[in-house]
Amino acid sequence: MEIKISTFDALLSRVTKPARYIDGEWNAVHKDTASARARFALVYPDVYEVGMSHLGLQILYHVLNSAPDFAAERAFAPWPDMEEELRSRDLPLTSLESRTPLREFDAIGITLPYELTYTNVLNVLDLAGIPVRASERGADDPIVIGGGPGAANPEPMADFFDAILVGEGEEAIVEMAEAVAEAERHEALERLAEIPGVYVPCLYEVSYEGGGPRASVTPRDGAPQVIERRIVEDLDAAPFPTEQIVPFLDTVHARGTLEIMRGCARGCRFCQAGATYRPRRERRVETLLRQAEETLASTGYDEISLLAFTSVDYREIQELAKQLVDRFGERGIGLALPSLRADAFSIALANTIQRVRKTGLTFAPEAGTARLRRAIGKQMGEDELFAAAEAAFSSGWTRLKLYFMIGLPTETDDDVAAIGDLVQRVVQFGRGVLGSRRSRLQIAVSAATFVPKPHTPFQWGGQDGREDLERKHAILQRALRGRHIKLSWTDPGTSALEAAVSRGDRRVGGAIEAAWRGGARFDSWGEHFDFGRWEQAFRGAALSMADYANSYLDYDAPLAWEHVSCGPERSALREEAERAITGGKL
Amino acid sequence: MAQFICRYRKGEQVRWISHLDLKRTLERALRRGGLPLELTKGYNPRPRLSFGPPLPLGATGDGELLAVHLSEPVEADELKQRLNRQLPSGLEVLEVWRVPAHQKRETFGQVDVAEYRIIVSNGLDEEELSSRVSDLMRSETLPVQRGGRRPEREVDLRPLIMGLEVSRTKAHEIELRARLKTGSHGGARPQELASLLHLDEGDRLVRYHRTGLYASAEPSKQRRGGLGRRWRRARSRRERSTES
Numbered sequence: 135m136e137i138k139i140s141t142f143d144a145l146l147s148r149v150t151k152p153a154r155y156i157d158g159e160w161n162a163v164h165k166d167t168a169s170a171r172a173r174f175a176l177v178y179p180d181v182y183e184v185g186m187s188h189l190g191l192q193i194l195y196h197v198l199n200s201a202p203d204f205a206a207e208r209a210f211a212p213w214p215d216m217e218e219e220l221r222s223r224d225l226p227l228t229s230l231e232s233r234t235p236l237r238e239f240d241a242i243g244i245t246l247p248y249e250l251t252y253t254n255v256l257n258v259l260d261l262a263g264i265p266v267r268a269s270e271r272g273a274d275d276p277i278v279i280g281g282g283p284g285a286a287n288p289e290p291m292a293d294f295f296d297a298i299l300v301g302e303g304e305e306a307i308v309e310m311a312e313a314v315a316e317a318e319r320h321e322a323l324e325r326l327a328e329i330p331g332v333y334v335p336c337l338y339e340v341s342y343e344g345g346g347p348r349a350s351v352t353p354r355d356g357a358p359q360v361i362e363r364r365i366v367e368d369l370d371a372a373p374f375p376t377e378q379i380v381p382f383l384d385t386v387h388a389r390g391t392l393e394i395m396r397g398c399a400r401g402c403r404f405c406q407a408g409a410t411y412r413p414r415r416e417r418r419v420e421t422l423l424r425q426a427e428e429t430l431a432s433t434g435y436d437e438i439s440l441l442a443f444t445s446v447d448y449r450e451i452q453e454l455a456k457q458l459v460d461r462f463g464e465r466g467i468g469l470a471l472p473s474l475r476a477d478a479f480s481i482a483l484a485n486t487i488q489r490v491r492k493t494g495l496t497f498a499p500e501a502g503t504a505r506l507r508r509a510i511g512k513q514m515g516e517d518e519l520f521a522a523a524e525a526a527f528s529s530g531w532t533r534l535k536l537y538f539m540i541g542l543p544t545e546t547d548d549d550v551a552a553i554g555d556l557v558q559r560v561v562q563f564g565r566g567v568l569g570s571r572r573s574r575l576q577i578a579v580s581a582a583t584f585v586p587k588p589h590t591p592f593q594w595g596g597q598d599g600r601e602d603l604e605r606k607h608a609i610l611q612r613a614l615r616g617r618h619i620k621l622s623w624t625d626p627g628t629s630a631l632e633a634a635v636s637r638g639d640r641r642v643g644g645a646i647e648a649a650w651r652g653g654a655r656f657d658s659w660g661e662h663f664d665f666g667r668w669e670q671a672f673r674g675a676a677l678s679m680a681d682y683a684n685s686y687l688d689y690d691a692p693l694a695w696e697h698v699s700c701g702p703e704r705s706a707l708r709e710e711a712e713r714a715i716t717g718g719k720l
Numbered sequence: 721m722a723q724f725i726c727r728y729r730k731g732e733q734v735r736w737i738s739h740l741d742l743k744r745t746l747e748r749a750l751r752r753g754g755l756p757l758e759l760t761k762g763y764n765p766r767p768r769l770s771f772g773p774p775l776p777l778g779a780t781g782d783g784e785l786l787a788v789h790l791s792e793p794v795e796a797d798e799l800k801q802r803l804n805r806q807l808p809s810g811l812e813v814l815e816v817w818r819v820p821a822h823q824k825r826e827t828f829g830q831v832d833v834a835e836y837r838i839i840v841s842n843g844l845d846e847e848e849l850s851s852r853v854s855d856l857m858r859s860e861t862l863p864v865q866r867g868g869r870r871p872e873r874e875v876d877l878r879p880l881i882m883g884l885e886v887s888r889t890k891a892h893e894i895e896l897r898a899r900l901k902t903g904s905h906g907g908a909r910p911q912e913l914a915s916l917l918h919l920d921e922g923d924r925l926v927r928y929h930r931t932g933l934y935a936s937a938e939p940s941k942q943r944r945g946g947l948g949r950r951w952r953r954a955r956s957r958r959e960r961s962t963e964s
Contacts, residue, residue, distance in 0.1 A: 143925070144925055147778055152736035152777070153736050156734075158810060159808065160752075380748060382737040382741045382744075382808075383737075384740070384744070430751075431752065433748065433752070434748030434806070466759045466766075466767075468764075
């Protein structure tokens with residue numbers, strides 16, 4: 135057998151998890167790209183294992199590669215050890231499939247999953263040898279297109295993208311590929327701007343009206359006044375990849391995925407996804423059964439997961455679950471319902487269908503008092519929670535995760551203390567139901583920080599400052615002692631950055647660039663996050679992080695993201711906000 | 721109920737995937753092939769598979785071993801073909817044979833010898849390496865440290881090295897053939913040998929390829945289709961083919 139030694143192998147021998155950088159996974163597509171009219175590199179700005187668990191990437195990969203004229207390959211953010219190897223040898227970042235340098239593609243499509251990945255976006259562009267600022271790119275550079283949840287407020291990243299798609303991508307990506315295919319850079323941008331949902335930032339001007347995100351964005355050169363988000367009307371008919379790529383590495387979700395439903399019918403006032411993915415759309419049971427059959431046959435997975443914001447809200451969930459179990463149960467195929475609701479129905483359902491892996495169950499009461507739950511629009515009563523807990527404990531679960539949010543608008547210290555009380559009552563209740571097995575009872579309490587998100591009724595609300603958060607964490611810590619309880623919370627620094635970027639305007643892009651130049655990478659990974667570096671970056675850009683993160687905004691002030699329409703009108707959001715705080719201001 | 725043993729290749733394209741990842745990959749390929757896998761009982765049924773000793777990350781091999789249990793018998797050749805159609809490039813089943821029903825579950829516990837080709841590129845003198853090798857073989861003990869960041873422990877490599885042979889294969893490459901003890905009762909890692917011989921220093925690149933896994937012990941009883949005999953046969957066939 136011939137044994138070859140290559141430079142790329144020498145690189146791989148020096149990094150952790152080298153399988154992050156190879157391709158050849160089952161169902162990866164190797165298309166002859168020479169004949170493709172437009173070649174896309176699809177990038178997820180986090181490490182391979184995280185990016186490969188993202189369904190959106192697989193959908194777009196499938197759509198582009200199914201089109202005879204287009205081709206797509208993948209790339210991910212290299213881990214810092216690989217980055218160092220690449221930089222020290224002056225090697226460019228390449229795609230996985232054909233190991234083509236990213237700058238040789240016609241377009242780079244980058245997902246914007248959430249704020250803490252944004253420095254990785256800049257790093258990927260830089261490692262590819264593409265100028266990070268769109269204004270500095272030339273005719274030979276690829277067109278850099280963004281999309282995903284972060285597009286709901288494109289402003290903080292607007293200077294780094296040639297175009298950003300607002301909304302769902304499976305239909306628009308083909309139109310965008312068409313625009314990229316034939317035209318020269320300048321003309322391609324003009325064509326992109328004509329596609330509904332596509333925002334071409336360089337065609338807009340920003341005027342600032344004070345600190346924080348009080349800004350308005352207006353078009354030049356006949357670009358649309360308002361960018362309407364794209365949505366797929368008929369989810370059942372929308373393209374879905376049943377030939378899902380099967381990673382060698384153990385990814386976050388190593389299983390087949392069925393997207394049973396998109397959007398959420400509940401109206402939690404803090405939730406951006408609930409607002410921007412409306413309306414709720416479902417796939418038909420027959421379609422899903424066929425897709426399940428195809429996915430399992432083409433991947434060899436032993437588990438299939440039903441993806442939805444709340445899978446039990448799917449109208450025919452019982453029928454679907456029963457059919458899936460009947461068909462695949464005997465073959466040893468498990469079924470996962472990652473998003474259960476805290477009610478007895480959910481548990482009964484989980485109980486009958488899940489191949490019984492009683493590892494953990496997650497409920498999200500979000501707040502400790504009925505008043506605050508009402509204010510945030512969380513439709514969950516305490517009775518329901520206890521009924522769900524009883525059903526769970528009596529059918530064998532001993533571990534529960536409870537998700538709460540700290541710093542919600544109108545929250546008082548009493549509301550925080552009430553979380554402790556509620557959890558302690560769940561513990562007492564659980565001990566009673568579990569009887570002799572009570573020593574196994576474990577309640578993991580997670581306290582995330584409220585982040586005000588654009589296009590939600592709470593977009594005008596401010597995040598608690600560090601002092602308030604630390605006081606509230608201390609209240610929780612005192613109230614949540616006990617051997618059955620494990621408490622965790624989000625780092626206040628991370629939360630402040632999320633909030634500042636979430637409500638950021640274009641100027642915040644300058645701070646993001648400065649933080650990246652100062653070494654920020656993988657900010658969602660605790661070991662890499664450095665709040666001091668971010669404070670310095672905001673100061674350097676002459677911005678106050680608090681203006682963006684903590685300030686309450688006036689209902690009448692212009693907001694930096696109002697040229698993007700994600701569904702609900704400003705007046706409707708305001709009404710909701712006022713309903714949350716009867717008679718008051720957020 | 722039928723048990724099969726597969727000898728397979730882990731080649732260039734997959735040499736950077738870990739043993740754990742490889743296990744999952746083979747399991748999924750078997751499932752895609754629609755083979756009637758026998759599942760374990762219990763809440764979390766898994767297919768009954770056994771694997772030979774893991775290859776080090778970055779190494780290739782073409783004498784790798786896998787035991788598969790099927791709930792219904794199929795022809796050995798059919799198993800080979802169905803599995804090969806589902807394997808990512810770099811993985812290939814080279815040989816499959818069925819183990820008689822009365823024989824107990826194969827776990828490759830007897831495998832205790834591995835043969836490696838260690839290929840070194842970039843300017844290493846053949847004579848220099850040969851003299852290093854003879855020095856090494858004359859040593860009474862060869863202590864190496866193990867355990868990474870945890871408290872280190874010392875292992876004597878000398879009794880685990882059974883044979884070494886140097887040859888020049890190409891102008892810029894030297895090859896070292898090594899016969900090493902392996903398995904759960906203690907073994908030598910080829911990288912440890914390479915660093916004892918200072919093969920991996922400077923800008924030199926070292927590649928490891930495992931050519932075979934063997935059981936040195938004579939089977940206590942002469943069993944029909946016993947593993948030891950079969951491996952030896954597979955091995956001699958391969959050696960004949962490489963010689964020709």
